[in-house]
Amino acid sequence: MEVRRFEHGSRVPGWDREVDLSKDPSQVPDPATTPVPEDVRAEIEAHMAKYPDSRSATLPALAAVQRHHGWCSPEAIEQAACVMRLTPGYLTAVATFYDMFDTEPVGRHRVYVCTNISCSLRGADELYARVKELTDGDADFAVKRFECLGACDIAPMASVDGTYVGPLALSDVEELLDDVRNDRDPLPRKQLRYRPSAGATTPDDHTEGTA
Amino acid sequence: MSELLLFRDIDEPGLNTIDVYRRRGGYDDLRKALAMPREAVLNELLASGLRGRGGAGFAMGKKVSFLPKGAMDVYLCCNADESEPGTFKDREIMQKNPHMLIEGIIIAAYAAGANKAFIYIRGEYRLQADILDAAVAEAEAAGYLGDAILGSEHDLSLVVHRGAGAYICGEETALLDSLEGKRGNPRLKPPFPANQGLYQGPTLINNVETLATVPSIIRMGGDEYAKIGTETSTGTKLVSISGHVKRPGNYEIELGIPSREIIYGLAGGPPDGREVKLWFPGGSSAPVLTKDDLDLPYDFDTLAKAGSMLGSGAIIVVDDSTSVVDVAYKTAYFYRHESCGKCTPCREGTNWTVKMLERIKAGEATPMDLDIMASVCTNIIGNCLCVLGDAMAMPIGSMVAKFRDEFEAYIEERRAAAWATTEEPEPELAIIQGAVA
Numbered sequence: 001m002e003v004r005r006f007e008h009g010s011r012v013p014g015w016d017r018e019v020d021l022s023k024d025p026s027q028v029p030d031p032a033t034t035p036v037p038e039d040v041r042a043e044i045e046a047h048m049a050k051y052p053d054s055r056s057a058t059l060p061a062l063a064a065v066q067r068h069h070g071w072c073s074p075e076a077i078e079q080a081a082c083v084m085r086l087t088p089g090y091l092t093a094v095a096t097f098y099d100m101f102d103t104e105p106v107g108r109h110r111v112y113v114c115t116n117i118s119c120s121l122r123g124a125d126e127l128y129a130r131v132k133e134l135t136d137g138d139a140d141f142a143v144k145r146f147e148c149l150g151a152c153d154i155a156p157m158a159s160v161d162g163t164y165v166g167p168l169a170l171s172d173v174e175e176l177l178d179d180v181r182n183d184r185d186p187l188p189r190k191q192l193r194y195r196p197s198a199g200a201t202t203p204d205d206h207t208e209g210t211a
Numbered sequence: 212m213s214e215l216l217l218f219r220d221i222d223e224p225g226l227n228t229i230d231v232y233r234r235r236g237g238y239d240d241l242r243k244a245l246a247m248p249r250e251a252v253l254n255e256l257l258a259s260g261l262r263g264r265g266g267a268g269f270a271m272g273k274k275v276s277f278l279p280k281g282a283m284d285v286y287l288c289c290n291a292d293e294s295e296p297g298t299f300k301d302r303e304i305m306q307k308n309p310h311m312l313i314e315g316i317i318i319a320a321y322a323a324g325a326n327k328a329f330i331y332i333r334g335e336y337r338l339q340a341d342i343l344d345a346a347v348a349e350a351e352a353a354g355y356l357g358d359a360i361l362g363s364e365h366d367l368s369l370v371v372h373r374g375a376g377a378y379i380c381g382e383e384t385a386l387l388d389s390l391e392g393k394r395g396n397p398r399l400k401p402p403f404p405a406n407q408g409l410y411q412g413p414t415l416i417n418n419v420e421t422l423a424t425v426p427s428i429i430r431m432g433g434d435e436y437a438k439i440g441t442e443t444s445t446g447t448k449l450v451s452i453s454g455h456v457k458r459p460g461n462y463e464i465e466l467g468i469p470s471r472e473i474i475y476g477l478a479g480g481p482p483d484g485r486e487v488k489l490w491f492p493g494g495s496s497a498p499v500l501t502k503d504d505l506d507l508p509y510d511f512d513t514l515a516k517a518g519s520m521l522g523s524g525a526i527i528v529v530d531d532s533t534s535v536v537d538v539a540y541k542t543a544y545f546y547r548h549e550s551c552g553k554c555t556p557c558r559e560g561t562n563w564t565v566k567m568l569e570r571i572k573a574g575e576a577t578p579m580d581l582d583i584m585a586s587v588c589t590n591i592i593g594n595c596l597c598v599l600g601d602a603m604a605m606p607i608g609s610m611v612a613k614f615r616d617e618f619e620a621y622i623e624e625r626r627a628a629a630w631a632t633t634e635e636p637e638p639e640l641a642i643i644q645g646a647v648a
Contacts, residue, residue, distance in 0.1 A: 003413060050370050052284070052327065052409055052553075052596070058392030059375050063334070093355045097394040097551075099376030100334045112335070116296045117526055117541045118453040147545050148296040148495075149335050152453030153460045162337040175556060188629055193338055198460020199449075204412070 025089060029082040036079045040068050044083045059082065059093050062101055071102040099146070107141035109180050111135070112159040115145040118152035123166070127156045130173045140181070154192055164192035216447050217420065218463040221307050227342055229349040231239035232310040238355060240426040246317045248327040252322040256425070258433025260445035265290055265381075265418030266494065266522045268511045275323045277405040278413045286409040287325040288390065288416045289316055291332040291339075292374050292381040296545060300449035303461050305332070305339040306336035308423070309346035313369065317355060321365050323415045328367055331386050334375040343371045350503035369604045382597045383416045384408075385551065397597035397617055411553040418523075420449055438566035440466035444510035448524050452478040455485065455530040466508065471505040474528055485530040489610070493522020495542050496602030498609035511635035518609070535614040536621050539607055540568045546603035558593040559602030564607060571622055574629025576617050 005011055041188045047057035061084055065076035072095045074088070081088045094100040113128040128145050135141040149164070151157045157166025159179055165187045168176070172187060179186045188194070215221075225231040232238070244252050257272035278285060278376060287310070293301040304312055312330075320328050332340045347369050350356045358366045372390055374380050380389045384398035385408050406412025409495045424446065428436045437445045444466040450473055453459045457479030474487065481487055492509070498519040500507070507513050512519045529538055547561040558610060567584050570576040587606035596599070611618060 035646055053391065055392040058371070059334075059389070060373065063373065063375065094392070094394055097377060098334075098374070101375055115541075117491075117538065118297055120537075120541055121454045121527075121529060121533060132486050146335075146376075147548055148294060148298075148335065149292050150299045150302050152297050152299055152451065152525075155453060155459065159335060160334075164338070166233075168351055193306070197218060197221045197307070198458055198461035200220075 026087060028085055028087055029078050031082055034078055034082040036082055037068060040064055040079060044080060048084065048197050054084065055086070058086075058091065059098070062091065062095050066101060070108060071105050073105070102142070107138070107140045109141050109161055110159075111141060111143045111161075111180070112146035112149065113143065114147070114149040114151070114155070114157055114159075116148035116152075118148070119155040122155040123170075124156035126157070126170060127168055127173070130170050131158070131177070134173055134177055141177075151192055153198065154190075154195065154203060157192075160186040165190045166192065215463050217304065217308075217311070217423060217449055218461070221303070223235060223595055226308055227306070227310070227346060229310060229346070229353055235643075237310055238314055238353075240429040241314050241317055241355065242361060244321060244429045245365060246362055249322055249324065252318065252375060252429070253431035255428055256319075256322060259428045259436040260433075260443070261421065261424060261428060261436070262444065262511060263418055263419035264424070264448065264524065266295065266496070266520075268521060271417060271421050272482070274405065274417070275319070275415060277403075277523070278323055278415060278636050279406060280324075284327065284410070285323055285325040286410045286412055286414040287320045287323060287328040287384075287421055288314065288386065288409060289330040289419060290381060290383065290416055291329065291330050291336070291419045292385060292386060293336075293419070294333055294378040294381050294549075295496065295523045295525060296542075296641075297453055297491060297494050297527040298451050298523040299453075300451045300461050300524065302336060302339055304419055304423050304449075305336070305343055309339075309343050310350065310428060312343075312419055312423045313346055313355070313505045315422035316369060317367055318358065318425045318429060318505055319415070319417065320367050321423055325415060326366050326368070328369045329390060329409075330369065330371045331380070331390055332371060332373055333380075334373045338603070340373050341369055342641060360478075377551075378545075379551045379597070381597060382599065385416065385597065386416065394551070395515075396551050399596055409551060420524075437449070441508070441510050441512075443512050444521075448507070448509075448521075448599075450477075451523075451525040452528070453525070454490075454528040455481045455487075455533075456528050457482065466510045467508045467513075469505075470507050470509045473509060473526065474505065476520045478526075481528060481530040485532060487528055488531040488533065489529050489535065489574075491525070491527040491606065493520045494525040495527065495545065495606060496598075497522045498605045499613065501613060533609055534621065535617050536568065540565070540572065542610075543568055548598055554595035554597075554600065556594040557603075560587050560600055561603050563587055564603065571618070572625065574622075574625035574627075576622050578622055580622075581615065581618055585611055 011210045044061045047060040048054035061080045065080045066072050069076040077088045077091045081091050131143050135143050151164050154166030176187045261271045316328050341585045358368050375396045379385045380395040381616050382397050385395040389395035404414040440446050448466050450462050450464050462477045487502045489501050491497050492514050500519055514521045543564045547565045550557050550561045552558045567580050588608040591600040591604040
C-alpha cells in the first residue's frame, strides 16, 4: 500500500517549516504596535465581559477575527491575542484544534458536505465528488467533507456558509452553487429552516397510517 | 401515549417567540416551581425518574442531588453540542421551541442552586444559535432571566456559547475545557463535574432534551410523569431516525414501545424490496443490532441487556444493499478524525482500525486482521480518560462479531480481485551474482 509522504520525507506535515530558533517565543502583543479594527475589538470585549473568566471568550474571539480576515491568519490571531491579553501561541493551539477555524487561507464560501454514516448511506460521497468537480479551480470556494452536521433527516446534505440545505440530489448541485456565486439565498426550497417536523403529529396517527 | 410533551404543536408558527410560547401557557411552570421550595422541585425531579437524554442515561434528579451544598458558585451547563452521528433531536427543539429549553434551564438551575448557566451549542448550528440568542434576550427583557426572577430570590444569567466544530466537546469534561477557552480535551475523573467542573466550581451538565423535559415534569408532577414509559425508563423520548428509511426525522415516542414500531411504523421502514440488515439503536457509538432484534422494546434497560445502548436515541438503519465493511469504515473514520489525541489507546487504536479497514478494502488483508482488529478494540475499552475510543471499539467490535462471515467473504473477494489485476513486479535492483562492492 502506498504511504503518502510530504516533500521532506515524513508522513507528518509541517515540521520542516522554517523556524528561527534564535527567536524567543512570541509574547502577549503590545497594544501600541498592534492595530485592531474597532468593531473587532468591541465584539471581542463584549464576549469577554459575559464570562466569569475572560479567557472563555477564546472561541467567540477567534470566530470574530476569522469573520473579519476570512481565516485565522497570523495577523488575525495576533489581534485576538492583543485584545484578550494572551499569547498568539495559545490561540494558535486552540484554533488548530477546531474544525471550523481555518489556519490556512481559504475561499470565501465555505461548503461543508456531510459524509458521515447516515448521509453516505444516501449518496453523500457522490454528492461531495460532484460539488468538488463543479467548484474545481474556483478560488471562491472552500469545499470540505465534514463529519456529522446533525441533519441526518435531510441526508445527503451540506452546510453552505452556515445554511443547511438538503436532501440534495446530484442535479441540485449546479443550481445551489449558482445561488452561492450570485450571493442569493442558497436553494431556499431545500433549506432546513422551512422543513416541518416529521413527528409533529401524535404517534397514534402514524401507526394508523394517516401520516 | 395520549399527548406529546416535547413536540406538542412544534410546527406552530412563531412558537420560537415568547408571545406565542406564553399564550400556550409557557413560563407558568417556572412560576409554579419558583413558588415551591428548592427541595420540593428536586423531589419532583427525583420522583419523575427522568434519565439523561444525552447518551449515558444517568438519573437527572440524582445528578442534581450530588451537587455539594454551601455558599459557592454553582454552574449549570446545557450540553447542546449535538454531534453524535445520527442525532439531530436537540436541533429541532432549539430551533422551534427555544423557550421550553430556557424555562427548563431556569427551573433546573433553581433546583441546583446555580446562578450562572451556559448553553454550549455546536458552532455548525448557526441558525439555532441565533434563535437561542434572540430567545434569551426576550426572556431577559421579560424578567425570566436576571436578578430576582419573578420576584423570587433566584438569580440566573444565561449565556449562549458557540463551539467551533469538535465532536469531543460533547463529552462533559471536554465541554468544560472548551467553555473555559481551551482545546477540548477531556479531564481525568474523578473529580466529577458535580464537585469540580467549570472554573473548578460544582457544575451540573445536562442535555438539551433532558432540560426541555423539566417544565413538563413540574406541570404534571414527578409521580404522574413516571407513569409514562416503563418502570426504569420513564417518560417520552425524542428519537432521531435516519439512514435507509422512508420517513427520516424526529419522532416523540413513549419509552418501551417495540423498536419495530419506530422503524417501520413511524419511519416507514427501508425502501420497498429491501430489508433491515443492521441498525444502531443509539447513535453510531452504540453496538449494532440486527433484524432479529427489531421486536425489542425501545428503552434503556432492554437495549443494555441486548448488548447495546439507547444512547442519544438516534436510530440509524442500514438495509441489505450496503456492505457492513463500508459502514464499519465510515464509523471508524469518524472516530479517528474526532479523537482529541490525549490518550494513546484511543489516538492509535482508532488510527490503526481505519488502516486495517483500508487494507481490507484494498484487498491486502487476511481474516487474521479481523482478530487483530478485535484485539485493538478490547485494548481501547476502559483505558482512556473518556469514552470516545470505546465509542468506536464497541460498534466495530459488534459488527465484526455479528457479521464475521460477511467480513471474511469480503476479504477473500477483494483479495482475489486484487491478485487478478496485479502483475509480478520487476525487481528494483538487478541482482548480480557474485558482485563485489
